[in-house]
Amino acid sequence: xxxELVTFTVNGQELKAPKGSMLIKAxxxxxxxxxxxxxxxxxxxxxxxxxxxxxxxKAPKPMPACATPVMEGMVVQTRSPRAIAAQKSVMEFLLIxxxxxxxxxxxxxxxxxxxxxxxxxxxxxxxxxIKRVVFxxxxxxxxxxxxxxCIQCTRCVRFGEEIAGMRELGATDxxxxxxxxxxxxxxxxxxxxxxxxxxxxxxxxxxxxxRFSARAWEMMQHPGIAPHDAVGSNVFIHTxxxxxxxxxxxxxxxxxxxxxSDRDRFSYQGLYAEDRLAVPMVKQGHEWVESDWDNAxxxxxxxxxxxxxxxxxxxxxxxxxxxxxxxxxxxxxxLMRAMGSGNIDHRLRQADFSDQDAAPVMPWLGQSIENxxxxxxxxLVGSHVRxxxxxxxxxxxxxxxxxxxxxxxxxxxxxxxxxxxxxxCATDMLADLAAVAKAAFELASTPVPAHLADVVNAxxxxxxxxxxxxxxxxxENSSVMLGDMAHHHPQFAAIRKLxxxxxxxxxxxxxxxxxxxxxxxxxLAGAVPHRGVAGSDAIxxxxxxxxxxxxxxxxxxxxxxxxxxxxxxxxxxxAAKRADFVVAISSYVTDxxxxxxxxxxxxxxxxxxxxxxxxxxxxxxxxxxxSVAVGESRPGWKILRxxxxxxxxxxxxxxxxxxxxxxxxxxxxxxxLNNSVECTQPVQVAKTTGLQRIGxxxxxxxxxxxxxxxxxxxxxxxxxxxxxxNARQATASGVADSDKVKVKQGExxxxxxxxxxxxxxxNCVWVSAAVHDTLSLGPVFGTIELEKV
Amino acid sequence: MTDxxxxxxxxxxxxxxxxxxxxxxxxxxxxxLAALRAAQHQNNGYLTTxxxxxxxxxxxxxxxxxxxxxxxxxxxELNPVARHNVAVCxxxxxxxxxxxxxxxxxxxxxxxxxxxxxxxxRIYLKVEEECLAACAGGPMMQVNHKYYTDLTPEKVDEIxxxxx
Numbered sequence: 001x002x003x004e005l006v007t008f009t010v011n012g013q014e015l016k017a018p019k020g021s022m023l024i025k026a027x028x029x030x031x032x033x034x035x036x037x038x039x040x041x042x043x044x045x046x047x048x049x050x051x052x053x054x055x056x057x058k059a060p061k062p063m064p065a066c067a068t069p070v071m072e073g074m075v076v077q078t079r080s081p082r083a084i085a086a087q088k089s090v091m092e093f094l095l096i097x098x099x100x101x102x103x104x105x106x107x108x109x110x111x112x113x114x115x116x117x118x119x120x121x122x123x124x125x126x127x128x129x130i131k132r133v134v135f136x137x138x139x140x141x142x143x144x145x146x147x148x149x150c151i152q153c154t155r156c157v158r159f160g161e162e163i164a165g166m167r168e169l170g171a172t173d174x175x176x177x178x179x180x181x182x183x184x185x186x187x188x189x190x191x192x193x194x195x196x197x198x199x200x201x202x203x204x205x206x207x208x209x210x211r212f213s214a215r216a217w218e219m220m221q222h223p224g225i226a227p228h229d230a231v232g233s234n235v236f237i238h239t240x241x242x243x244x245x246x247x248x249x250x251x252x253x254x255x256x257x258x259x260x261s262d263r264d265r266f267s268y269q270g271l272y273a274e275d276r277l278a279v280p281m282v283k284q285g286h287e288w289v290e291s292d293w294d295n296a297x298x299x300x301x302x303x304x305x306x307x308x309x310x311x312x313x314x315x316x317x318x319x320x321x322x323x324x325x326x327x328x329x330x331x332x333x334x335l336m337r338a339m340g341s342g343n344i345d346h347r348l349r350q351a352d353f354s355d356q357d358a359a360p361v362m363p364w365l366g367q368s369i370e371n372x373x374x375x376x377x378x379x380l381v382g383s384h385v386r387x388x389x390x391x392x393x394x395x396x397x398x399x400x401x402x403x404x405x406x407x408x409x410x411x412x413x414x415x416x417x418x419x420x421x422x423x424x425c426a427t428d429m430l431a432d433l434a435a436v437a438k439a440a441f442e443l444a445s446t447p448v449p450a451h452l453a454d455v456v457n458a459x460x461x462x463x464x465x466x467x468x469x470x471x472x473x474x475x476e477n478s479s480v481m482l483g484d485m486a487h488h489h490p491q492f493a494a495i496r497k498l499x500x501x502x503x504x505x506x507x508x509x510x511x512x513x514x515x516x517x518x519x520x521x522x523x524l525a526g527a528v529p530h531r532g533v534a535g536s537d538a539i540x541x542x543x544x545x546x547x548x549x550x551x552x553x554x555x556x557x558x559x560x561x562x563x564x565x566x567x568x569x570x571x572x573x574x575a576a577k578r579a580d581f582v583v584a585i586s587s588y589v590t591d592x593x594x595x596x597x598x599x600x601x602x603x604x605x606x607x608x609x610x611x612x613x614x615x616x617x618x619x620x621x622x623x624x625x626x627s628v629a630v631g632e633s634r635p636g637w638k639i640l641r642x643x644x645x646x647x648x649x650x651x652x653x654x655x656x657x658x659x660x661x662x663x664x665x666x667x668x669x670x671x672x673l674n675n676s677v678e679c680t681q682p683v684q685v686a687k688t689t690g691l692q693r694i695g696x697x698x699x700x701x702x703x704x705x706x707x708x709x710x711x712x713x714x715x716x717x718x719x720x721x722x723x724x725x726n727a728r729q730a731t732a733s734g735v736a737d738s739d740k741v742k743v744k745q746g747e748x749x750x751x752x753x754x755x756x757x758x759x760x761x762x763n764c765v766w767v768s769a770a771v772h773d774t775l776s777l778g779p780v781f782g783t784i785e786l787e788k789v
Numbered sequence: 790m791t792d793x794x795x796x797x798x799x800x801x802x803x804x805x806x807x808x809x810x811x812x813x814x815x816x817x818x819x820x821x822l823a824a825l826r827a828a829q830h831q832n833n834g835y836l837t838t839x840x841x842x843x844x845x846x847x848x849x850x851x852x853x854x855x856x857x858x859x860x861x862x863x864x865x866e867l868n869p870v871a872r873h874n875v876a877v878c879x880x881x882x883x884x885x886x887x888x889x890x891x892x893x894x895x896x897x898x899x900x901x902x903x904x905x906x907x908x909x910x911r912i913y914l915k916v917e918e919e920c921l922a923a924c925a926g927g928p929m930m931q932v933n934h935k936y937y938t939d940l941t942p943e944k945v946d947e948i949x950x951x952x953x
Contacts, residue, residue, distance in 0.1 A: 170853035172860040183856035184838055 008074035017070045024052055024065040027078070034078055035087060035116040037094070037201045038153035039066035042258060043162055049094065049153050051116060053086040054078045062086035084120075091121035097132045097176065098202070099148050106144075107203030109216035113151065134179050139169075140187030141714035142194055142262060144211045150180050150204035156196040163259065164190040165397055165418025180204065189716045190418075191390045191699060194265040198248060198258075209269055209711045210246040222626030223250055225613050226264035227323050227517045227606040228702060231369065231391040232615030233260045237268070237607050242628030244268045244607050254370055255615070261390035262715070263699055263706055268607065270708035271630065277589040277602040278631020288594055293632065297639075300599040301646040303581040304339070307554040313340030317552030317579075319544065319572075320527050321559040322346045322516025323703050325611030326620070327660040328636035329518070330525035330533070331652075332558055335640055338649040342529050342541025343552055346522035348560065349484075349515060349567040349697065351779060353543040355493035358679030361535035362523040363512035365616040366675045367479060371509075373398040376475035377406040377422075379436070379468060379508075381499055382429055383483020384415050387699040387717065389513055392616075393418070406471040410436070412485060412694035412781075413766055414759040422471060423464050427761050430491055430498075430685060434459035437502045439469035444505060451680040452501055455494060458685070472506035479503075481511040485696055488567055490781050494685060500677035510675040514616060516703070521614035524668050534668045551575040555582045555596075558636065559603055561704055563592055564770045567779045570748060585639055587630075588704055602633035606705055609635035610657040618673050622661065688783070691733070693745060694764045695780035701770035721773045723786070724757040724766040733786045743767060744785040745778035751789060796843035801827045805847060817848045821858055824848060825865055834874060834913070835866035863918040871906035871913040873952045877930040877940075880920035886927035894942040898949065911952065 003018040010023075010032055017026035022045065027034050037049040047067035056063045057075035062082060077083055095117065102108040134147040154171055157180065161167045168188045173179055182188065188196070197205050219238040224247070226233040233256035238246045247268050249260040280296030281288050291299075307315050318336050320329055329346065336344045347353070372378075372395035386393040397419035399405035406422035409415075410432045414424055425432040434452075438459045441448050443466070448456045459465075472478045480503040486495050503510035514520060524534055529546075532538025542550065548571045555576060566572035576582060576596035584597040587605045594600075608629040612622045625635070637657045644652030654660050698720040700712045712718060723743055725733065735741055737756040742749055743765070752773055760766045769780045797805070804827040805820060812819040824847065828840045836859055845855040859865045877895065879888045892903065895914060899907050906913040923929045926938025930945075937948055 167851040167853050170857045172853075172857050174861045183853060183860065 006070055006072040006074075008070050008072065008076065010076045011078055019072075020069045022066055023054070023063075023068045023070050023076065026070055027065060032078060034065050035120050036066060037112060037116070037151060038155060040155050040158075040199055043155060043158040043199070046154050046158065049151065050090045051087065051094070051120075053083065053090060055080040055083040055086075087120045088122050091117055092125055092127075094151050095121065095125060096127045097148075098151065099131060101149070105146070105149065105203035106206040106211055107149075107200075107216075111203060112201035132176060137181055137185050138187075139182055140189070140193070140716075141711040142208055142266060143188060143197060144206045144208040145181070145204065146206070147180055147204050149202050151202055152178055152180065153201060154180070155199040155201065156180060156205060159196050159199050160188075160190065163195070163394070164192050166190045168193075169196065187716060191263070191387055191717060192259055192261050192394070194262045195249070195259045207246055207265075209266055214240045214245055219245060222607075223623065224607060224626055225517070225621045225623045226260060227613070228263050228267060228706060229261075229389045229391075229517060230365075230514050230520065230616035231256060231389055232517065232613050232619065232621050233264050233391055234621070235260055235264060237626040239607075239627045244271055244627045254368070255619070256391050257394075259391065259394065262712065263390070263702075266712050267706040267709045269710050269712070270705040271605065271607065271627070273588065273708035275588045275590055275708075276630050277587060277600060277633065280602060280632070281589065281600045283594075283598045293634070296599050296601060297642055297646055300583040300601065301643055303598055304554050304556070304583065305647065307581055308339055311553055314343070314541075315553040316341040316556075317343040317542070317547045317554070318345075318556040319348060319547070319558070319560055319562065319566075320344065320346045320522065321565065321703065322348070322514070322519035322522055324518060324522070324558050324636060325609065325657075326518060326521040326525055326614060326664065327611050327657045328558060328640065329522045329527040330660060330664045331637055331640035331644065332556065333526040333532070334651070335644050335647070335649065336541075336556075337526075337532065337539045338644070338651075339647065340539065342539040343547055344527055344541060345529055345544035345547065346516070346519060346527045347487075347544055348562075348565050348572070350487055350492060350544070351490045351567055351781070352492040352494075353545050355496060355677070355679050355681065356528070356530050356543065358677050358681075359496075360523075360673070360675050360677075361531075361671055362520045362614070362618065362673060363514055363675060364520055364618050364673045365513075366509035366511040368617050369395060369615075371477070372396055372479070374403065375399045375405050375407075375477050375479055376403065377408075377471040377478040377508075378481060379408050379410065379472060379479075379502075380481045380483055380513075381410045381433055381495060382486030382489060383409065383411065383481060383513055384485065384696055385481075385483055385513060386415070386418060388484045388696075389616075390699075392513060406475070408468050408471065412764065413761060423468050425464060425468075426759070429486070429489060430455075430494055431459060432465065433495060433498045433502070434685075435461045435465040436468045437498050437505070439466045440473060440502055440505045443469050443473055446505060449501060449680070451682045452497060453682075455498070455683045455685050469502075469506065472502070472508050475506075475508075478506060478508040479511050480506075480508045481513055483513045484515055485780075487515060488697075488780050490779070491685065494683045497677055497679065497683055500675070504676070512616070512675065517615075518613045520616060520618065521612065524614060524671070525664060533664060534671055536667070548572055548575045551578040553580045555579040557582065557584045557586065557597075559586060559605065559704065561588070561590065561592065563775050564701065564707065565703070567769070569769070569775050570778070585636060587633065588708070601639055602631060603639065604629035604633045604635045608633070609637070611635070611637065612657075612661050620661075620665070622658075690763075690783050691785060692764050693767055693778075693780060693782050693784035694760075695767045695769050695774075697770045697780075698768050701768070707770075720768040720771050721752065722755045723752040724755045724760050725764070725786070726758050726760045726762065727756050729760070729762055729764070730754070730756055735786060735788045740789045742787040742789050743777065744787070745782055748776050748778060750774055750776050754786075796839055797828060797847060798831045801831045802847070805844075809848075818850055818854070821848060821850065821855065822862070825855070825859055829865060833869075833872065835868060835870050863916070869906075870915075871910045873912050873933060874915055875912055875930060875932050875949070876915040876917040876921070878917055878921040878923070878927065880917075882920070882924035883927035883929060888928040890942065891928050891930065891940050891945060894945060895949070898946070912949065
């Protein structure tokens with residue numbers, strides 16, 4: 001489709017733009033500066049601030065450039081006496097009620113109001129009466145409000161409605177009393193609420209955690225990559241005296257556009273947590289003492305060597321965070337394999353490894369992130385995508401709203417979505433998925449592949465399943481996506497095969513929404529036990545699951561807290577404790593780490609180290625250190641390089657993290673990303689009986705950094721310490737809302753508050769993992785018992 | 790979640806339902822003004838957050854949308870008011886015809902200011918924001934749902950004293 005272009009002139013310069021597009025878009029593209037407050041490229045046009053008034057020939061009065069469509073032959077002046085007079089007057093009006101408290105305002109120095117007032121305003125105001133004052137309400141732990149400064153541009157209101165999909169802020173009252181806010185005392189709960197701070201052109205909304213701590217011009221800006229999900233949002237890290245003060249989005253249309261999630265924005269607080277480890281620590285007898293690096297590294301290496309020598313290299317295991325950098329993962333596996341062990345894994349929250357040989361070289365999105373908003377249909381399996389990968393959810397939302405795409409879910413429960421959802425199955429993920437696959441085969445009259453016959457034929461298909469299958473079948477651009485909860489499912493292999501068959505049958509992209517910032521990178525780097533670098537043959541070893549069943553005598557952990565980061569947290573902690581010698585490369589020191597480790601090496605983390613993350617669409621995004629590492633902590637790649645040297649291993653002579661990356665990249669050159677599953681091992685489905693636990697890893701519990709982000713931990717989203725069941729189930733189990741209940745999984749138990757929640761299906765109890773009160777429990781899927789206390 | 794069935798009376802819900810039928814099915818929002826009016830009527834002439842939330846749920850709107858509308862229009866009261874709503878028009882025409890005298894008289898007579906209610910809960914003097922469109926009969930006031938035109942202090946006394 002070719003758009004009709006019209007020609008017009010602005011300040012004597014001839015421009016072309018699509019017919020009907022707004023003048024300000026064309027002038028922005030041509031670098032002709034027109035001042036504005038309410039206009040924002042990503043939001044609808046409000047035309048309420050009037051700052052962008054320009055002089056249009058033959059128009060009786062100045063026109064707002066943001067709401068004036070371009071027309072053939074139009075002649076526009078942005079700096080004519082009439083335009084300047086209009087801009088000056090508007091500026092004077094806007095400043096009537098503005099407090100001009102720039103010296104104590106966080107926005108000072110990066111304020112659109114200041115800039116535009118300097119460029120277009122007058123020196124003196126004719127207004128001499130009393131200015132209005134707004135009494136602020138507390139809108140939560142992330143955003144500080146000073147609404148006396150507000151100029152009512154309504155960008156934040158439109159952001160909430162149009163982008164975050166949650167209308168939380170509004171403009172109440174009228175005229176000069178109009179106030180932006182929540183009206184009642186209430187927190188703003190969107191998982192991307194922080195972007196309202198960026199769209200605010202004045203200091204009315206500022207970041208609460210960094211409030212009153214520095215001026216904009218004192219900070220240094222460094223590009224970085226967000227470390228929590230597989231989107232790899234581009235960010236700027238702002239530092240002062242080497243310390244991170246805040247994180248803001250960096251524009252990248254292909255990845256995060258101009259937004260970031262609150263998790264990516266505010267997690268940096270965890271860098272300066274009280275339990276951050278500053279110097280290496282070693283265990284002497286039963287005492288922990290601080291050590292210098294040489295001694296600690298020497299002890300670490302000797303401890304590992306002793307076990308390899310006295311027993312075997314097979315007694316050596318390594319657990320790495322899926323958010324560790326590519327370089328860290330590559331060097332850790334290189335070190336492990338050079339010592340003779342393939343026992344390395346990053347899939348700490350995966351329950352089912354049975355089909356790992358059929359897994360792709362790198363499970364990926366199967367498409368570009370941008371393609372998601374062009375989808376006509378998508379089926380997400382086991383995904384609370386809104387909280388798990390907020391930027392992917394944002395793209396899905398665009399598809400649902402602008403493209404009328406049929407976005408559907410097969411989840412263990414229902415969730416609140418911020419876009420129209422076509423269908424939501426919330427009973428048994430595996431059964432529902434099998435039923436949709438069956439419906440798809442029936443629709444196309446295709447025989448069911450033999451290896452899926454048992455599970456598919458047993459499925460009971462209902463109209464929803466048929467509709468889901470037909471949505472995918474009819475869509476030109478469709479996708480089947482496997483989310484976090486699919487990965488946690490005890491029958492992940494069956495889910496993967498069914499999803500693959502369904503995707504193939506309906507010509508959909510099979511997508512993995514993987515956990516952590518770099519699980520894709522972990523696959524490429526060989527941080528898996530069954531394959532080496534880039535999927536090559538290498539020394540094989542035990543999966544994470546096998547390492548829990550058969551604990552190794554020596555263990556290296558990289559940036560994890562097993563009790564939080566593993567699916568079987570309690571088992572993982574127990575396995576770590578059973579090891580004779582543990583080297584914990586960790587940014588934090590906790591009692592639990594002290595209980596199993598022998599040497600703790602302080603790790604420089606997010607913003608402190610250089611490295612690379614591979615995001616879900618397979619883009620390698622490198623970054624440099626932006627802030628000074630806390631204490632004596634060192635980048636992981638350097639720690640591992642020196643350990644390699646001390647172990648006398650070949651090929652550990654890197655000068656920079658770039659060298660490490662280049663060596664790995666060389667080996668990844670021929671990789672074609674392909675999610676297709678070539679495995680015809682028959683799928684067996686285990687029947688579950690009795691009350692079942694279902695659960696997720698809440699968004700602010702996914703890794704050690706965000707668990708220590710104090711303000712994020714105060715949000716509504718972080719309060720996940722309860723057990724949830726529906727009213728019918730509560731009656732059947734003899735418990736009631738707000739009861740304290742004993743939750744039992746096999747041998748282990750915990751005491752939780754009960755909440756009645758109709759989004760939970762019958763026979764299920766929703767209990768999130770990785771939060772303090774549920775740590776002692778078993779995995780998120782499994783049989784569970786409830787007892788009133 | 791608030792239970793709209795107990796907060797909004799049967800009569801209010803009936804009235805809202807009737808208004809909903811006047812608009813296209815996907816534009817329930819259009820019934821918001823009428824819905825708020827009905828809710829206010831049910832609650833002695835003022836709206837509470839609870840009532841506004843109930844209206845939001847009933848019309849499938851976000852709560853803030855309802856707050857915006859309720860706080861924008863001067864015909865909705867968001868604080869408790871006395872049972873008779875007295876609004877003197879003070880817009881240009883009525884002002885020229887002497888509405889200031891009427892307001893002064895009322896304030897003295899009732900010993901309250903505009904925007905206040907009498908202690909006995911009988912009269913509420915509303916701050917009228919807009920022209921009440923009875924310019925030919927200025928000065929004028931609206932008492933509850935009724936217009937009184939060509940006011941004089943004596944006429945005002947008569948009208949006010951007749952209110953229970």
